[in-house]
Amino acid sequence: MWKYKIFYIAILFLCSTLSAQQPLTLWYDKPAEEWTDALPLGNGSLGAMVYGGVKEDHIQFNEATFWSGAPRDYNRKDAYQYLEPIRKLLAEGKQAAAEQLAQDHFMGKRSNEDNYAAQKKEWLSKVRTDTQYAAASFDDSKWKTVQLPTNAGWEKEGWVGLDGSVWFRAAFNVDDNFDNEEFVINLGKIRDVDFTYINGKLVGTGEGSNTIRTYTFNSSILKKGKNVIAVQVLNFYDKGGFADKTIKPDYFTIQSASHKAIQLNHTWKYYIQDNRPPAFPAYNASYLAFADVFFKWNIDNNASGYKRDLELSYALQSVSFTANNIHYRREYFISYPQQAMAMHFTADAKHAVSLSAVFRTYHPNHTIKKINDSTLGIYLQPSDGILKAAAYLSAKIINGKINVTDTSLNIDKADAVTFYLVAATSFRNYHDVSGNPEDSCIKRLSALQHYSYPAIKARHVNNYQKLFNTFSVSFGNIDNTLPADKRLMQPDKANDVSLIALYMQYARYLLISSSRPGGQPANLQGIWNNELAPPWGSKYTTNINLEMNYWPADVLNLSACMQPFISLTKDVSVTGETTAKNYYNINDAWVLHHNTDIWRGTAPVNASNHGIWVSGSGWLATMLWQHFLYTQDTIFLRNEAYPVMKKAAMFYHHFLVKDPATGWLISTPSNSPENGGLVAGPTMDHQIIRQLFNDCIEASKTLNIDKAFSDSLQQQYKQIAPDQIGKYGQLQEWLQDVDDTSNHHRHVSFLWGVYPGHDITWKDSVMMNAAKQSLLYRGDSGTGWSLAWKINLWAKLKDGDHAFKLLNDLLTPAIQNGKENGGTYNNMFDAHPPFQIDGNFGGAAGIAAMLLQSDEDGIELLPALPATLHDGNVKGIRAVGDFELNFSWRDGKLQQVSITSISGLKCTLKYKQYSILFSTEKNKTYRFNNELKAL
Numbered sequence: 001m002w003k004y005k006i007f008y009i010a011i012l013f014l015c016s017t018l019s020a021q022q023p024l025t026l027w028y029d030k031p032a033e034e035w036t037d038a039l040p041l042g043n044g045s046l047g048a049m050v051y052g053g054v055k056e057d058h059i060q061f062n063e064a065t066f067w068s069g070a071p072r073d074y075n076r077k078d079a080y081q082y083l084e085p086i087r088k089l090l091a092e093g094k095q096a097a098a099e100q101l102a103q104d105h106f107m108g109k110r111s112n113e114d115n116y117a118a119q120k121k122e123w124l125s126k127v128r129t130d131t132q133y134a135a136a137s138f139d140d141s142k143w144k145t146v147q148l149p150t151n152a153g154w155e156k157e158g159w160v161g162l163d164g165s166v167w168f169r170a171a172f173n174v175d176d177n178f179d180n181e182e183f184v185i186n187l188g189k190i191r192d193v194d195f196t197y198i199n200g201k202l203v204g205t206g207e208g209s210n211t212i213r214t215y216t217f218n219s220s221i222l223k224k225g226k227n228v229i230a231v232q233v234l235n236f237y238d239k240g241g242f243a244d245k246t247i248k249p250d251y252f253t254i255q256s257a258s259h260k261a262i263q264l265n266h267t268w269k270y271y272i273q274d275n276r277p278p279a280f281p282a283y284n285a286s287y288l289a290f291a292d293v294f295f296k297w298n299i300d301n302n303a304s305g306y307k308r309d310l311e312l313s314y315a316l317q318s319v320s321f322t323a324n325n326i327h328y329r330r331e332y333f334i335s336y337p338q339q340a341m342a343m344h345f346t347a348d349a350k351h352a353v354s355l356s357a358v359f360r361t362y363h364p365n366h367t368i369k370k371i372n373d374s375t376l377g378i379y380l381q382p383s384d385g386i387l388k389a390a391a392y393l394s395a396k397i398i399n400g401k402i403n404v405t406d407t408s409l410n411i412d413k414a415d416a417v418t419f420y421l422v423a424a425t426s427f428r429n430y431h432d433v434s435g436n437p438e439d440s441c442i443k444r445l446s447a448l449q450h451y452s453y454p455a456i457k458a459r460h461v462n463n464y465q466k467l468f469n470t471f472s473v474s475f476g477n478i479d480n481t482l483p484a485d486k487r488l489m490q491p492d493k494a495n496d497v498s499l500i501a502l503y504m505q506y507a508r509y510l511l512i513s514s515s516r517p518g519g520q521p522a523n524l525q526g527i528w529n530n531e532l533a534p535p536w537g538s539k540y541t542t543n544i545n546l547e548m549n550y551w552p553a554d555v556l557n558l559s560a561c562m563q564p565f566i567s568l569t570k571d572v573s574v575t576g577e578t579t580a581k582n583y584y585n586i587n588d589a590w591v592l593h594h595n596t597d598i599w600r601g602t603a604p605v606n607a608s609n610h611g612i613w614v615s616g617s618g619w620l621a622t623m624l625w626q627h628f629l630y631t632q633d634t635i636f637l638r639n640e641a642y643p644v645m646k647k648a649a650m651f652y653h654h655f656l657v658k659d660p661a662t663g664w665l666i667s668t669p670s671n672s673p674e675n676g677g678l679v680a681g682p683t684m685d686h687q688i689i690r691q692l693f694n695d696c697i698e699a700s701k702t703l704n705i706d707k708a709f710s711d712s713l714q715q716q717y718k719q720i721a722p723d724q725i726g727k728y729g730q731l732q733e734w735l736q737d738v739d740d741t742s743n744h745h746r747h748v749s750f751l752w753g754v755y756p757g758h759d760i761t762w763k764d765s766v767m768m769n770a771a772k773q774s775l776l777y778r779g780d781s782g783t784g785w786s787l788a789w790k791i792n793l794w795a796k797l798k799d800g801d802h803a804f805k806l807l808n809d810l811l812t813p814a815i816q817n818g819k820e821n822g823g824t825y826n827n828m829f830d831a832h833p834p835f836q837i838d839g840n841f842g843g844a845a846g847i848a849a850m851l852l853q854s855d856e857d858g859i860e861l862l863p864a865l866p867a868t869l870h871d872g873n874v875k876g877i878r879a880v881g882d883f884e885l886n887f888s889w890r891d892g893k894l895q896q897v898s899i900t901s902i903s904g905l906k907c908t909l910k911y912k913q914y915s916i917l918f919s920t921e922k923n924k925t926y927r928f929n930n931e932l933k934a935l
Contacts, residue, residue, distance in 0.1 A: 024505055026484040026828060027309035028052075031319075035060065035530050036814075036825035036835060037485075039310045039317055043336040044516025044564070046423055047527035050332050052308035052319040057295040057330070060530050061341070062287075063389065064520040065427035067598040069285030070386035074108045074601035075578050080585040082106050086669050090680045091660065098669065099608045099678045106583065107611060108593075108603025110281035111384075119278035120236075127165040127234070127274050134197035134230040140169050143269035149188055149252050154241030160289075161362040161532030162240060163383075164275040168231045170268040172254070178219030181256050185229070185264075187213040188251035189243045193234040199227055209243055219256070229254075229264065232273075237280035238533045275364060279384040283605035285597040286537035287523050289530050290423060291361035291378055291391060295345075298354040299323045312502075312509045315464045316457075326352050335460040336516055339444050341421040342460075344453055351400065351413035357393060358408045362532050369406045375445065376409040379438075382532075390437040391423035394445050396453075418453045420445060430571055430600040467512050470557040471876035473501045473851075475869050485813075485826040493808045494868040500847060503811065506828055507552055507844030510837060511561050515549075520598065521564040522549045526837040535834050540568070542616035543594040543673035544747070547623060548785060548838040551756060551792070551845035554630035555852070557876045557884070562627055566640065568600070569620045573644045576602040576617055580651050589651035590644075592616035594673060610674040614655065614667060618688040621648035622757070625695035629856065632882040632903040634702065642699045646706065649696045649713060652689045656716065659735070664721035672733050675745045681735030686721050687753035687760075693717045698856075723753060723760060723767055730774040731760075731767065744779040746786040748793065751775060755789075755796040758855055762798075772797050780806055783822040784814075784830040788842025795849035795864040803850055804866035810843050854879035858908030858915075861887060861894055881905050894930040901926070 031053040032038040038049035044064065051058035082105045089098035112119075132138055148168065150156050187196065191209040195202060199222070204215025233241060244251065252264040303321035310317050317332040331344040347353055359368050359378040366380035375394040381387065393409060395402055400414025411417050424440035426433045448456065475497040487499050514526035524545055525538045540546045546565075553562045576590030579602040584591065593604045594613045604611045624641035628634075656665040659681060667689065668680035676682075693713040700710040726737040733739055733750040753759030754771045762768055775793055782790060787810045794803035814823040814831030822839075823831050830839025850864045851874055859879045873888035882905065887897035894911050901907060901920035908917045914932040927935040 024312040024502060025309050025480060026312070026502070026506070027307060027480070028483045028485060028826075029306060031306070031308065032058075032827070034826075036829055037827055039308070039827055040510065040513060040526070040528050040829075041315070041317060041332060041334045041341065042510075042513030042527045043334040043339065044512075044514060044519035044527070045339060046334050046341055046421075047514065048332075048334060048341055048421075049528055049530065050308075050317050050319075052317075052330075054303045054306070054321060054323065055297055055299055055301045057297070057319070059293040059295075059332075059341075059343070059421070060289070061293070061391070061421065061423065062290050062527055062529055063391075063423040063425055064527050065425045065598065066288050066290050066382075066387060066389050067285045067427075068288060068382045068385040069111055069282070069597070069599055071431045071433065071599055072109075072111060073578075074283075074575075074599075074603040074605075075582040076105070076107070076109050076603065077582055079106050079583045080581075083584060083669075086678075087657070087680070090669055090678065095677055095679070102604075102608035102612055102669065102678060106604060107608060108283055108601065108605050110283050111285075112279045113281040116278060116281050123274075123278055124234075127232075128195075130273070131197075131232075133167040133169065133232070133271065133273070134195075134200050134202075136199040136228040138169075138230075140269045140271070143169070143271045145267050146270050147266070148268045149242040149244065149247050149265060151247060152245045153191060153239040153243045155239050155531075157241075159241070161364075161383075162272070162275055163235050163237055163280075164277050165273040166233050166235070166241070167271045167273055168233065168268045169270075170229050170264060170266070172227055172229065172262050172264060174222050174224055174227055174262070176259065177224055178222060178256075178259075181219040181258070183217055183219055183222070183254055183256045185213075185215050185217070185254045186250050186252070187231065187242065188247065189213070190231075190233055191238070191240045191243045192236050195232040195234075197230040197232075199223065200230075234277075236277055237282070276383070282384075284537055284539050284595050284601060285385070285599055286532075286534060287525070287529055287539060287598075288382055288385075288532055289362060289534075290389065291359055291363075291366075291380070293393060293421065294358050294360060296356045296358070299328070312505050313465070313468065314461050315468070315509065315513070316461070328352075331457075333457065333460050334513075335456060335463075337459045337463050338448055338451075338456055339422065340448060340456075342453065342456055343419040343421070344416070344457075345418075346416040350415055353397075353400065353414040353417050354412050355417075356408045356410045357395070357419065359391070359393070370404045373404055374402055374409075376404055377441070386433055387425045387427055388437055389423065389425040390441050391421065392441040392445055394420045394448075396420075420448055427598070430575075430598060464512065467558060467560060468508065471508065471874075473504055473872070473874045473877075474498070475501050475872040484828060488811060488813050488824055488826070488828070491812075493811050497869060499811065500807070500869065503828065503840075504556070504844045504847050507840045508556055508558060510840055511549070511553060511558055514837070515553075515561045515564045517560060517563040519564050521546065521568050522837060522841075524836050524838070528837075535832070535836070537597070539595060539597045541595055542592055542620065543613055543749070544789070545785060545836065545838045547619055547756070548788065548842040548845075550623065550841070552841050552848060554627060555848045555878050556844065557878050559627065559631055559878070566624065566627070568596070569624060569644060570640065571600045572596055572602050572617070572620070573647060575600045577647070579603050584651070584655055586651055586654045589647050589654065590617055591648075591651050591655075592620065609677040610671055612669050612671065612678055613673055613685075614651075614670050615685050615688045617648045617651060618685075618692045621645045622688065622691050622695055625699060626756075626880075628699075629880040630878055630882065632905065637699060638703055642696075642703060645692065645696050645699060646709070649692050652692065653712065653716060656689070656720065659721065662721065662735075665716060665719045666721050666735060673747050673749045675743070675747050675749070676734065679734055681721055683723060683731070683733055683735075683750040684752045687723070687750075687757055690717060690720055691753075691757050691759055725767070725770045728773070728777070729770060730777060731770040733774075739774070739777075741777040743777075744781060746782050748775065748778055748786070748789055751793055755792045755849075761855075768797070780809065781822075783832045783836075784810060784824070784839030785832065785836055785842055787822055788830070788839045788846055791843060791846030792849050795846055796853070798864045800850050800864035800866035801868075803846060803864055804868050807843065807846065810839065848877065852877055852879060852885065854881070854883075856880060858910055858917075859883065859885070859899075861885075861897060861909070861911040862889060865889070865892060867892065881907060883907060896927065896929055896935065897932075898925050898927045900924070
């Protein structure tokens with residue numbers, strides 16, 4: 001009898017737990033239509049987007065190490081010869097000349113730049129020689145058709161990743177005879193080069209993606225009746241084709257002054273002549289889409305009771321519906337212990353599970369084949385890259401039959417089926433690509449044989465919850481009756497404050513899913529990307545975006561997720577030594593500019609007006625110290641963080657120069673990301689350098705080492721150009737007082753000292769208010785990540801209501817009236833636009849900053865609580881000093897707080913006018929009321 005009682009109690013506990021977790025669900029009443037409707041899964045190595053279709057389900061997936069490019073030297077040798085000339089030009093006020101000199105001689109090397117000109121010439125000679133496709137008499141009857149013009153390029157037609165030469169042909173009729181008239185053809189914008197013919201005669205050629213193609217020709221080449229226009233489009237890299245996001249009325253017309261326009265916006269024929277142009281020189285590699293799995297079911301689309309959801313508490317997705325009186329359920333997750341994606345499909349009727357699974361990929365270099373009687377495989381390699389990759393899809397069934405061909409995996413009349421997807425590349429580290437992806441896939445599938453599906457699921461949930469369950473938050477007013485996309489459409493989030501808690505936990509889910517020990521750090525899109533030419537390469541932008549990804553990690557009790565970020569920082573501290581030597585003639589030190597990638601390039605990239613920014617290394621190094629402050633892990637500090645911090649500080653120790661006008665030490669050349677061009681002495685640089693110096697000084701004391709070096713930093717610290725207040729009462733962005741109060745640039749870089757730095761605090765209220773004035777001038781609008789940064793800044797300024805206003809803006813639907821804006825997509829991904837994940841992470845950090853702020857001077861409770869979040873509680877929030885707190889509030893007032901001291905340090909706790917300092921013991925918990933009196 002006691003066995004049944006225990007079982008009954010366990011069931012009650014499970015049900016109550018599930019009930020309590022219901023608000024942590026994103027659910028929808030229809031399948032995804034767009035990629036930003038699909039829901040994400042990930043384990044730090046494998047990422048997937050699940051669409052949840054009824055008749056056809058679509059899984060788009062990524063592997064974190066699948067990038068373009070190869071190990072290489074990003075540095076231009078002896079570029080330091082141009083450093084002093086650039087500095088001199090800047091000192092003389094000759095910014096344009098300094099930028100040109102820097103662009104010519106001071107930028108990093110691009111891949112294939114030495115060979116590209118010759119390769120391009122050879123390729124062009126091949127594709128331009130064969131111009132038979134322009135002739136009016138050419139037979140194009142076997143060509144495929146496409147509707148032109150395409151909105152935003154040919155990728156919208158499914159030609160993702162297509163580069164090369166493509167011919168387009170269309171016929172048009174002329175009813176009149178013309179006598180020496182001038183006609184104009186307008187084709188809008190084309191990427192990158194076009195050669196346009198009418199009846200075999202070249203009428204014009206153009207180049208550049210922003211150039212509108214208008215060509216004038218004489219009517220003598222027209223004939224009464226049928227005429228033919230042919231356009232050869234040459235696209236060398238990135239997106240291609242007819243490229244206007246907005247199609248204007250006069251596009252795709254042939255007009256003369258006296259005749260009605262001939263319309264060309266209709267069906268055209270096309271032929272892909274050559275899709276292998278030479279590799280275009282790139283400053284950085286790109287994170288690439290891997291492949292897609294399509295499940296095609298023997299079910300009609302007339303389903304009822306449809307629901308798809310993502311349970312954040314378990315990292316599980318499900319899709320359920322009823323079709324033909326049969327209830328279907330599909331379950332999806334990606335296991336970190338097993339390094340595999342599991343997909344479990346069931347029905348409540350026997351023999352009702354029949355479907356086919358196929359791979360699709362945009363990569364032209366791929367092979368799909370049968371691996372064994374239950375497994376289909378795909379092998380691929382980027383067109384512009386060295387990495388080899390493989391993915392296997394394997395099935396286990398209950399009853400029914402499996403049939404695998406070289407194109408598909410087929411299930412017939414099963415009761416249930418479980419699919420496992422594994423993927424790997426040949427990447428080992430940034431200088432070793434000797435791995436065997438096929439062996440990795442085989443090993444992972446073999447390891448799955450030891451467990452049943454319920455056991456694999458249980459291992460996944462247990463592993464995930466060890467991270468996820470360390471933190472909880474509630475703002476009351478629990479309401480999950482509407483689908484997530486409908487909740488976002490409500491203009492005032494004050495009526496749905498549980499959405500704020502859900503958003504916070506969603507960011508934690510995304511960080512766990514995209515940044516796990518042993519993997520790569522979360523990139524611009526986390527671990528999710530469906531393009532071969534993703535926005536900004538989906539790489540690591542280090543003048544804000546990479547760092548913002550990790551703002552919530554320590555405070556929201558996910559310190560373990562910092563490991564990939566720490567690993568990347570250690571890598572670039574090695575590659576950055578070569579850059580410091582080649583560009584600044586500084587030895588035994590490292591520098592990182594504003595971008596890096598999987599190959600850990602550290603040189604200046606893109607354009608000199610924003611790519612020469614020396615503070616990426618300083619910012620990353622300060623985050624290592626911040627991580628130490630949260631964890632108090634002195635082994636980490638001694639062996640990993642401090643050596644990296646010291647060499648970063650050593651770079652600035654030698655790099656700073658005296659400004660002849662002021663006598664201050666300044667950073668030059670650099671820029672204030674990504675605003676104002678190449679300058680001497682941007683405020684952000686000096687804030688980061690000061691904080692890094694101070695962090696190194698404190699680390700030296702903690703470790704009791706390097707006193708002489710610490711003393712030298714203290715001396716320099718006093719000489720660095722200070723933060724200054726300008727003529728408008730603003731914090732100056734630059735050394736000179738040249739701020740434009742009407743400038744609403746998305747970057748607020750010069751406010752770094754307020755957040756995430758500590759260079760400006762309320763100890764100097766005059767400077768803090770100057771920063772506030774600058775933020776007011778900058779305005780509230782912005783891209784997704786910009787809004788997130790401003791939320792944190794307003795929280796640090798202790799204006800919770802203003803912070804909440806921007807949070808409400810951040811949670812506004814990104815697509816409204818057919819236009820994309822900064823905000824949030826239906827699947828709650830952040831919109832730059834397009835998708836960038838940093839806004840999710842920065843937004844969550846901003847909510848945390850409303851509830852708690854901490855530094856080496858203590859912990860402040862509810863420092864920026866907005867009136868909207870008047871009731872709530874939080875458990876497991878972390879503070880500097882290795883403290884963990886639980887507290888609650890009602891009607892905007894603290895109720896009680898408990899604080900657990902993990903390391904046993906002294907603690908300063910503040911709330912409103914109350915403040916206490918007390919000693920602690922390791923792992924002991926202390927409780928206080930709303931006046932911070934002990935309970």
